[in-house]
Amino acid sequence: GAGVSQSPRYKVAKRGQDVALRCDPISGHVSLFWYQQALGQGPEFLTYFQNEAQLDKSGLPSDRFFAERPEGSVSTLKIQRTQQEDSAVYLCASSAGGLAGYEQYFGPGTRLTVT
């Protein structure tokens, strides 16, 4: 079966541009997560959804970051007015969960470079 997919795999944006990153979770997975991974660091939590409900957005670094999952499947992470510090790999994960403890399956990530 298909795993988690993300698009685009690479994105170069000029400072100030808006970007949209897409995540297709594993079919039927209830929970969807976004993480940010800076070079040489572990993934850092951004936000997560159970179905279409955004239950936790405590990790979003600023109000320039916005995520949605309107129909409880595909999710989009949008970054407005990109800054150089937004350069990172953005990872999406999904789990069958709805409860803590389910393993999360990760996509290949989108590498965002802001110039």
Next chain:
Amino acid sequence: AQKVTQAQTEISVVEKEDVTLDCVYETRDTTYYLFWYKQPPSGELVFLIRRNSFDEQNEISGRYSWNFQKSTSSFNFTITASQVVDSAVYFCALSEAYFGNEKLTFGTGTRLTIIP
């Protein structure tokens, strides 16, 4: 607040040697989950194991084994007879178990290089 510490930034061993990756965690919860993930050069995180806080039995899966000790808040990972394909960055992660909180808190990772 929860925290995961992987003190070993990089480890290099010669192929066929055994190697242990350390993980120490902090949490105020009595119920929590611990995970190990592997991130090969391709970049995609691969799930290896999950442990809940009530199960302190060690686990072995082929060449991999995990040692969970609540008394020292550690969840260490050992690879026996290492192979070149084990070269990757390994992350330990923690999830506290209450409704509405499924997020993982990761350590900074240990880069393992197996020298042929």
